[in-house]
Amino acid sequence: MIYADNAATTKMSAAAIETMTSLLNETWGNPSSLYGFGQKAKEVLESAREKVAAVIGAQPRDIIFTSGGSEADNQAILSAAALGRQKGKMHIVSSAFEHHAVLHTLKKLEKEGFEVTLLDVHEDGLIRVPEVEEAIRDDTCLVTIMYANNEIGTIQPIREIGAVCRKKNVLFHTDAVQAIGHISIDVDRDNIDMLSASGHKFHGPKGTGFLYVRKGILISNLIEGGAQERGKRAGTENVPGIAAMAAALEEVSANMERNTTHQREMRDRLIAGLKQIPHSALNGDETNRLPGNVNFCFEGIEGESLLLLLDDKGIEASSGSACTSGSLDPSHVLLAIGRVHDVAHGSLRLSIGEEITEEEVDYLIRSVTEVVEYLRSFSPIWRDLMTGKKEFIL
Amino acid sequence: MALYSEKVMEHFRNPRNVGVIEDANGIGEVGNAKCGDIMKMYLKIEDDIIQDVKFETFGCGSAIASSSMATELIKGKPVSEAMKLTNKAVAEALDGLPAYKMHCSVLAEEAIQSALEDYQNRTGKKI
Ligand SMILES: Cc1ncc(COP(=O)(O)O)c(C=O)c1O
16 A cells, blocks of 8 residues: 555654553643642643744744644634734735635635735746735735645745745744645744644644744634633643654654655656656646645546546545535635646645655556556547547646 | 445446447537536447447546446437436446435436437437
8 A cells, every 4th residue: 555645644653653652541641730640741741842842943832732733724813813903904815725724714704804815826836925025915914825735735935925024014824734844944034923733744643733823922712711721722731642743743853854855856756757647747836845745637537536546556645626525626726726627627646755665656657657548548538639629738 | 434335436447338439320428527527428229229338438436437337227228218217227226326426427317318319310210
């Protein structure tokens, strides 16, 4: 089996599992209890906070543990909106290919009277910094742009966008769920005010994550209750999960250089191999992309049948086809970079792991090539393209 | 839980009657690329019997399985019977489809209807 869907979720690392199970067995106290057993859990929690903060160059007190990336995105955006509303600033700048955790939160704010500008992400899947600057108005209370896209892996010019926001005195949030643990992030260097992360995208457990909030920004609660997380997120902390996430993040960050050098090499081999398939195209910029992300469109076929046949060959992958989402439209990300429906349905995302081998990459190339050829062999669209009845798009 | 029934997967993996009929006397194409499904049916009808049927499909697993099953259900049958094929019959023969995939069976029914209409138009025969 070749698991090539690491952008969906990752396998927990041995270090994370070991941390989690030992805590479940031994340190299961409530960190809010005052006796020693509870305080031990508190120590574990605070040590996790320090580790996570260190990875992004933040102060531990600026980390709020959450149930994952979605919660962090919601809390960051709704907090900035609440601050904006107080000052009569009800405009937000974001991009068309954000995760739904961001886009749906923005939709909700629009219903409440906010105005949202979604920036174009261009054909290469990248946002242009001058366009961010132009979009910022006197009444803009937040810019929220993802660090790296979950479908096409493109890495945005975050540092420069952050600098523009600083200059304009506007809060800057970034959804770094796909980036953290895979590329270097530093909240000071990158001029980031708020950042969302999710444990299960870097070999930590599902249902864990955190929000970084720069000191001085008044954050509002999504969950009211006890005084956990400095009163910003109520609920007894998921100590085993949080510690396991920190262990996973510490490990991937320590090995980042080695991991990503190998991963990039494998990614580029995979891209080069898949480019040999006629009438195919890589989605997103070739170099400004996550070390593990490969995303292609193949003309004349549909993504779900491609995935099912790859599954039969022991390959787990994903697609932006409408059929895989249960909606009528293909992925909003592929549409945002200008892929028309016809070809967006034939997309394939392979998000490879750190330990993929050259043989596995070659197997991926062979298998995808075979399946695409097979599906084209009885595709009426492919026939029309080949007989000149229809013009190729790719 | 699997996305599809065993029957759907079996027809998807080994679709029956794939391809084209060069001397077809009824051809129907339905769906569009924008929605992600296109089915094309080729019929060879002689003496009011569907002697041969083949299909080409661009679409998801259930679209391919529905096309395959639909061709099986009408092959060798009188035209009048094929005319009555419903999407429900296709879906039932596949041991069911997920609710949001029922349109694939509708497409299969429509593709056959369209091919039969083409046959009527070409031959002037009323079914
Ligand atoms: C870019 C991005 N943001 C947010 C999320 C949501 O994270 P979680 O599943 O932890 O809520 C994901 C994961 O699907 C993601 O890829």
